Amino acid sequence: MITKETTRRLDPDKVVDSALGIADDEGPAAISFRRLAAQHGVTAMALYRHFKDKDDLLAALGDRLLADVVLPEPTDERWDVQLQNVLTAFVTALREHPRVADLTLLRILVSEPGLAMAERIMELLTEGGFSVDDAAEVGRQSISSLISLVTTDPMAREVSDPVAREDSLRMKRASLAALSPRRYPLITAAADTLICPTSRDRYYALGIEMTVAGIRGVLREEKQ
Amino acid sequence: MITKETTRRLDPDKVVDSALGIADDEGPAAISFRRLAAQHGVTAMALYRHFKDKDDLLAALGDRLLADVVLPEPTDERWDVQLQNVLTAFVTALREHPRVADLTLLRILVSEPGLAMAERIMELLTEGGFSVDDAAEVGRQSISSLISLVTTDPMAREVSDPVAREDSLRMKRASLAALSPRRYPLITAAADTLICPTSRDRYYALGIEMTVAGIRGVLREEKQ
């Protein structure tokens, strides 16, 4: 007989939820044991029953993001098309929590969903013609680029407070507007785009396309 | 007549030097006002005369890295060859201080050397056929990828203590070695490369080539 779970007052999964919420609103620096504990009506030290230390908690956040990746089923499309779909699935999961997206990097080769994705990417790269070792290096670099695509998403920063966000944008705009168009003609011409790209979807689509194009490009060079 | 500088006891440039040293040895988290102050025989609060707050100090670190970029002179080589050289110069500067390389991102459009590099990159991209706005987006993404190339350099982490480094590598190796080769045949086959690439120079060369290849690739697609 399963007893009612009044005993386990603290659910680690819910703590991770809270931490993600805090990070989404105020950035990862705002995550603290004391604050999480307070949100769950518990002492800070209670969290140490469930997380070895703060790194362990952050690892759990990374694992959560990776678990949210919805890996597409293999098809009979070309390897690079399938790869693009896998990478898109990865980015789609990270986009939900851009401020902590980089926590996934260290967990990919540890968590089960991360390993599954890595293996799949290696499959597709070797199918495309890379050696196993080259696939490893190219795959790592691609993943790393896409993570930074998400963490540096110019439209996702400081979403918490729309007022602060507008202020920050105004300041950046002013800073670029103050530049001499003579000395920096292209930067001043592209100021709006540099500060904030036109479309978020286009931003991500372009980032993923560049990554896949880069992979195709080095493949051609390796093959001569 | 210039008096002897016994008065200005604290040189902000030297403080930045110290901070870079600390970050190189122990990571950016080890940088603290108190520690820097102690190293310079001064109180923590004295630093506030020279840096508005910690973000300001970190911005100064970013500016320092950007100032160390040695931008190659324009030549009459193809735009993409020149671009590769500019990006290589950028990466070369960042590699000196991989743990804080990401501090440059926010300073590129602020510091003079950063602006000079950005303008140069935009020039080459538009020469290649990108519109000004596309050049902005592609350039941003490239810079961001290269920064993450440096910050995630697998051979630069925890260089401080060779013993700890070896331990960490051993643990990772063991973790991958414990995987089922049946379920993860490619990951286990590439384990060594995934943990630590063969050559550092090759790692960086490949990263830069992928970036430039990605740029060429999306250019072709945009043009149809």
Place this chain on the structure above:
DNA sequence: GGGAAGAAGTTTACGCCGTATGTATACGCT
């Protein structure tokens, strides 16, 4: 059902951190 065993949560404390506020010192200029 009673009592041991262990897990979960609390208390307290230490040594860090960034930084707000107020005060003393010493130089450069008139």
Place this chain on the structure above:
DNA sequence: AGCGTATACATACGGCGTAAACTTCTTCCC
């Protein structure tokens, strides 16, 4: 000489991660 200002110091506050020792609650076995 003396004033203004730049520089550095002293003190303090609230927050952080976490080590160690404690209480309390569950569970499970006899």
